[in-house]
Each structure stands twice: as structure tokens, then as C-alpha cells.
Amino acid sequence: MRNYLQFVLREHRLLSFGFTFTFFSSFGQTFLISLFVPFFLTAFNLTNASFGSLYSLATLSSALTLPFAGKWIDHLPLKKFSLMVAMGLMLAAFTVSISWHVIVLFIGLLLLRLSGQGLSGHTAQTAMAKFFRLQRGKALSIANLGYPMGEAVLPLIITALIPILSWRGAWGGISVAIGILLIPFILNILSGKTEELTTPDTGSGDDESSPANYNLVLSDKRFYLLLPAVLLPSFWVTGLFLYQVAIAEQLGWSATLIASAFVAFAIARIISSLGVGPVIDKLSARQLFPYYLLPMGAGFLTAYFHTGAWSAFGYMFLLGMTMGFGGSIKSALWAEMYGEDSVGTIRSLFSSVMVLSTALSPFLMGWLIDHAVAMTSILLSAVTSVVLASGLALLAFQEKFWS
Template sequence: MRNYLQFVLKEKRLLSFGFTFTFFSSFGQTFLISLFVPFFLSDFNLSNASFGSIYSVATLASAFTLPFIGKWIDYLPLKKFSLLVAMGLMIAAFTVSVSWHVAILFIGLLLLRLAGQGLSSHTAQTAMAKFFRLQRGKALSIANLGYPIGEAILPLMITALIPILTWRGAWGGISLAIGILLIPFVINILSGKTEELTTPESATDDSEASPADYSIVLTDIRFYLLLPAVLLPAFWITGLFLYQVSIAEQLGWSATLIASAFVAFAGARIISSLGVGPIIDKLSARQLFPYYMLPIGSGFLVAYFHPGPWSAFAYMFLLGVTMGFGSNLKSALWAEMYGEDSVGTIRSLFSALMVFSTALSPFLMGWLLDNSIAMTDILLSAFITVIIGTLMAMLAFRKQLWG
């Protein structure tokens, strides 16, 4: 803890920048947008299926756009890129608030997914991975605390605001908050000693390769071996969380119990995120990455056997551990594999693929449930994919593939 505190005090400007952007990414995340779904269905006369299709297409469109925009963080000053992202998020929230037609709502959702879930997260994690070498793991751990804190605080605030302001007023308030809080914050925090915030932490170069682009990555066999491990946790968690009521019913858990277990998920995510940071700095991300899915695999097994109410908390806790590990390990790994100078380009590619996978997950999960596939069979299948992904990741880090 002393090392963490000293590090935070020394690097408080850039760390607070990363934390703030992960926190504000919440406005483009499914957990927050889902709070407004009943109002979207009512005001735009949409069915659950039709809104689900609109949301999935918006998510896929944002995923397709992300690599083309995300790579510019490697070429533009951090301040300029960050301001563009913040303004995009502000415009997205405003667009949703004034949407008078379903087509305008679609544009607003697309911009929210792109600027929020996509670019805000991308900006924070790329900045941490790019500008910290010796303490990259700790930097990512601290910045990524914005995710669980947003998950814990914002739903309560939004549900309290909607009855007072209406759902449109709530989105207008979000847009205003971004305009008067996030944008001035970026201007202030990245002003002054700009050289410190545009030059990576001085250290001997510990990257494995010279700066890379998409063509180099797509011809790298390690990319394909690592891809399942990168995508599977978010893929399964998106689908399982979306249909958590079905999980509760089939496994004998109450809806209240599974909702309460989200506390275990958030707590595990915070603990594992903070805990893995110093280990990354000591051992490197490549040594840890092949094993980071083992907790989520164990969680699937716990839910598969579902021995009692306590298993809901163990299931959610283990899922949270992998999510906490993964958010730090992946950004650090791209810097180790391809160099800090192109971490934004590489990360935007993987982020886009992850968004694609999370867009497809609800379709697959819904189809399986509609066809009466038992939740235990789904959980067992998820466990098998985790084992396969782990073995492929272990193969990716064989010495022969690293030259």
C-alpha cells in the first residue's frame, strides 16, 4: 500500500486522467444504458426484440469505426485526442436526450457506444500503457478503478434522477455534466508541464518489438492464438449478465440473490485490479496472461454445480477476479509485444473485436435459451471454451513464437 500511495502522489495528474475517463466510459456501457430501455420501448413503440436489434447494430457499427479513430491516439497529442473523445461523448448524450425519431435514437446510441464504451476506455488504458513502463501495471490498476466505481455509483444516481427530470432530462443532465466537468478537467489536467504527459516514462526499452501496425499484427500467429483468451471473458459475461434472471430461475437462485451478488463482482474486480498491478511490474504481463481466465472458468463450474445460495456470490466473485486481471493485463501485454509507440493502434484493433463479440453474445445466448438449452449446458460449454482459450494462450507464449 505504501508503494501505491507514493506512486499515486507522484503521478496523480495522469492517474486521475485515466481514472476519470474509465469512470465516464460508464455512460456508454450496457449496464447504464439498460436503465433507460423501458422508456425507449414506450416512447418509440419498440419491442424488446426490435430494440435489441437496434442496439446490436449500433454496437457493431461502433466496433467497425473504433480501429480507424482509435489509432489516432498514437499520432495526436493526448490533450487534443482526449478533448475530441470528451466532446463526442457530450454530443452523444445530447443526441439521445433530443431524439424525436428512432433513427436519431440509433445515432445517439452509436455515438454513446463509440465515445463511451469504446474511445473513453481506449483513451484511459492506452495512456497508462503508453506513458508508464516501469510501473505500468500499477498505473492500469488505479485507472481501471473507474469501472467498478461507476458501476456502483451511477445506477443509483440515474434511477433517482429519472423520476425528477424524466429520461430525456437525465440524458440532458449527463451531457451538461460532461461539458462542465470532463472537458474542463481534460484542459486543466493536461496543461502546464505538457512534456511530462507526452513523453513515456524514462526507462530502458523493455518492449519486444518495434512499433507495429495492423498488417504486422494480422500476420503474427500469436494474435490468433491469443484472440480467444482476449474475447471470451467479455463475450460470456455480456450474455450471462443480460439473461441473469434466467440464470437465477434455472439454478435455483432468487433474482434478489443474484442482484446482491453483484457486490461480490465489483469487490473482486477492485481487489484483483489493484493486486495484479505490482505483479505485472515484477513478472511482466506475458507471464501472467495465459492463466488469467482460470478464475472465470472456476466460476462457471461453481454455477454449474450450484450447491447453494453462497455459490451465487462465489460465481460472481470469480468472474470479477478475471475481469479485474484482464483489464490490466491486456493493455500491458500489447505494450510488451508491440511497443509503446503503437499500443493505441493495437489496442483499438482488439477493442473493436471485443465489441463485435459482445454484440453477438446476446443473440447467441437468447437463441440458446429460446431453444430450451439448459443453463447448466451453457455454463459447461463456457467452461470448455475457457480451457481451450487458456491452452491456446499458453501455446502463444512458447519461446519459439517469441524468437
């Protein structure tokens, strides 16, 4: 803890940048958008399955755009890139607030998923991985605290605002908050020496390195073995959180209980994120990656048996552990495998595939719920997927397997 405090005091400007961007990414995350789903269904006369399809299409469109937008963090000054992301997020919230037709709602959701879930987290984690080489694990752990902070604080604020402002007014307020808080923050924090540090030496401005980097990953056999473990947390958490109320009813939990259990999710994410940073710096992300899904698997088993109200908290706590571990381990892993200079380009590719998986999840989960598939069957499938993905990840780093 003493080392953490010294590190934070010494590098507070860039660390606060990372924390702030992961916090503001919440406005494009499923857990926050899910709070508005009942209002979307009523206002636009949608079913769970039809909204799931709309949300999946918006997320899919975001995934296809992310590799092209995300790679520019390796070629533009961080200040310029982050301002573009912030303005995109502000526009997204405004678009949702004025949506008078389902097509306009779709555009707003697309921009939220791209600027919020996609580029905001990408900006924070890429900056930490690029500019902290010796203490990358600690930097990622601290920056990633913005995720659980948003999960713990923003649902309470949003649920209080909606009855006062209406759901449209709440999105309008979010847009204004981004304009008066996030954008001035970026202009202030990325100035002076910090701005010089985060401005790349672009030389001739040639962009030839990006295609080579994509080819490097796609030709790497380890990519395909690691991919399931990369995708599973976002896939399952997106689907389960988007329809959390319907799922809670099947498992005998009240909506209030599952909402309260988000506190356990946030606490676990904070503890695991802080705890894993020094371990990454000591052991490497390669050694930790194959095991980071195991708490999530245990969480699915806890929900599968769901014996009593305590199981909701255990389920959410264990899911939070994997999300906390994964945020730091995955970003550090790309830097270890492919180098710091191209981490933004590489990470945007992985993020795009990850977002693609989250595009499929709402549609699939909505269809299963509408067709009365038992939640215990879904959870058992989730446990099986965790076991298989962890096994493939172990295989990816076995040198004997490749020799």
C-alpha cells in the same frame, strides 16, 4: 501499499486522468445501458431479440470505426484527443435522451458504444501504457479502478434518478454532467508539464507507421492464438449482464439478489486490479495472460450449480476477478509485444475485435432466451470456451511450438 501511495502522490495528475476516463466509460458499458432496456422495449415496442439485434448492430458499427478513430491517440496530443472523446460521449447521451424514433436510438447507442465503451477506456489504458514504462502495471491497475467504481456507484444513482427525471431525463442529466465535469477536468489536468509529456513529437506528421503496425499484428501467428482469450470476457459479460434479470429468474435468483451481487463484482475487480499491477511489473504480462480467464471459468461453474443465494455472489465475484486482471494484463501485454510508441494503434485493433465480439453477444443471448434454451447449457458452453481459450494462450508463448 506504501509503494502504491508513493507512486500515486508522485504521479497523481496523469493517474487521475486514467481513473476518470475509465469511470466515465461506464456510460457506454452494457451494465449501465441494461438499466434502461425495459424502458427502451416499452417506448419503441421492441422484443428482447429485436433490441439485442439493434444493440449488436450499434456495437458492430462501433467496432468497425474504432481502429480508425483509436489510432489517433498515437499522433495527437492527449489533451486534444481526450476532449474529442468527451464531446462524443456528451453528444451520445444527449442523442439517446431526445430519441423519438428507433433510428435515433440506434445512433445514440452507436455513439455511446464508440465514445464510452470503446474510446474512453482506450484513452485511459493507452495513456497509462504509453507514459508509464517502468511502473506500467501499477499505473494500469490504478486507472482501471474507475471501472468497478462506476459499476458500484452509477447503478444506484441512475435507478434513483429515473423515477424522478424519467429515463429520457436521466440521459439528459448524464450529458450535462459530462459537459460540466469531464470536459473542464481534462482542460485542467492536462496542462503545464503534464500536457508537454503527453504531446507526441509528430515530426512531419506522416502516418505511415499505422498500416505497418496493423500488418505486424495480423501477420503474427500469436495474434490468432491469443484472440479467443482476449474476446471471451467481454463476450460473455456483455450477454449475461444485458439480460441479467431473465437469467437470474432461470437460476432461481431474484432481481434484487443479482443486483446486490454487483457489489461483489466491483469489490473483486478492485482487489484483483490493485493486486495484479505489481505482479505484472515483476513477472511480465506474458507470463500471466494465459491464466487470467480461470476465475471466470470457476464463476460459470458456480452459477451452473447455483446451490443457494451465496452462489450469485460467488459467480459475480469470480467474474470480477477476471475483469480486474484482464484490464491491466492485456494493455501491458500489447506494450510488451509491440512497443510503447504504437500501443494506441495496436490496442485500437484489439479493442475493435473485442467490441465486435460484444456485438454478437446480445443478439445470440437474446435469441437463446427467447427460444427457452436452458441457462445451464449456456454456462456449460462458457466453461468449455474458457478452457479452450486458456490452452491456446499457453500455446502462443511456447517457444518450442514455434521452433
